[in-house]
Amino acid sequence: MTVDAWLVFALFWLVFVTTPGPNAVNCISNGMALGFRRALPGVLAILTQATLFLLLSALGITALIAASPTGFFVAKLIGAGFLIYLGLRGWIMARKPPVVHARPPASIFLRAFAIATINPKSVAGYLAAFSQFVQPDVPIWDQMAVIMPTALLLTACSYTGFTALGAGIGRAALGAVFNVWFRRVMAVCFVIYGLLLGFSSPAARG
Numbered sequence: 001m002t003v004d005a006w007l008v009f010a011l012f013w014l015v016f017v018t019t020p021g022p023n024a025v026n027c028i029s030n031g032m033a034l035g036f037r038r039a040l041p042g043v044l045a046i047l048t049q050a051t052l053f054l055l056l057s058a059l060g061i062t063a064l065i066a067a068s069p070t071g072f073f074v075a076k077l078i079g080a081g082f083l084i085y086l087g088l089r090g091w092i093m094a095r096k097p098p099v100v101h102a103r104p105p106a107s108i109f110l111r112a113f114a115i116a117t118i119n120p121k122s123v124a125g126y127l128a129a130f131s132q133f134v135q136p137d138v139p140i141w142d143q144m145a146v147i148m149p150t151a152l153l154l155t156a157c158s159y160t161g162f163t164a165l166g167a168g169i170g171r172a173a174l175g176a177v178f179n180v181w182f183r184r185v186m187a188v189c190f191v192i193y194g195l196l197l198g199f200s201s202p203a204a205r206g
Contacts, residue, residue, distance in 0.1 A: 006146060013151050017158040022119050024162045025189045026112055031088070031166025032183065034103060039167065043159045045112035049122070050155050054148050057126045058140050082118060084194035089185030095180055123176040 023046055116122060197201035 006150065009147065010150050010154065013154050014158075015023055017155050022115050022189075023112070023159060025186050026115050027162035028166035028169070029183070030108060031163040031168075032170035033166075034108070034184075035170065036164055036167035038103075038105075039108065039161075039163045041109040042112035043156065045109045045161050046116045047152055047156055048109075049113055049116035050152060050179075051148070053122060053126045054144070054151060058144055064183050074113045078118065080194045082114065082194070084191050085188070086115075087187045087191030087194060091184055091191075104173070 027039070027046075030042045033039075041060055
């Protein structure tokens, strides 16, 4: 990968991971409820998912899954239901103070990993990256040696930033009313993402 191609890829990935989506909403929510340090397993989960998707994309498995209408339909419904469930639960729980000890690191990690995996933005982004930036005449693993560190570093910085944003909001003296309504906005975002996922079509994801 040339320097020019790397710069274009880095810019693409920066926009990709800083555009708010379900992962960002989850990081902000975790930061608000748990504080920065306790919410970091959520960022680790996103990095784990990103590593797996990058490897799967390199092997062509992601493209194969995306090409299956039946597999996409099933995954779409499961993902939509999960996001809508999180949104409705978040709305109901908005007035209740978060219970930190009820969210062990494993639970934070698994929930964030599930959200990252079912996020249609993820599959679309990885397919776009590999269709636009990978050179077919260069060994794929030579290119991955450049692509993976760049993508993971930018991903880590982005979602650590979203987590810090949520932690800052949680610590700020903004009043209980603002806190409740901000949490409800986050909950509505989950429902919207779920509905968009449920009504999306394979053709719209190219």
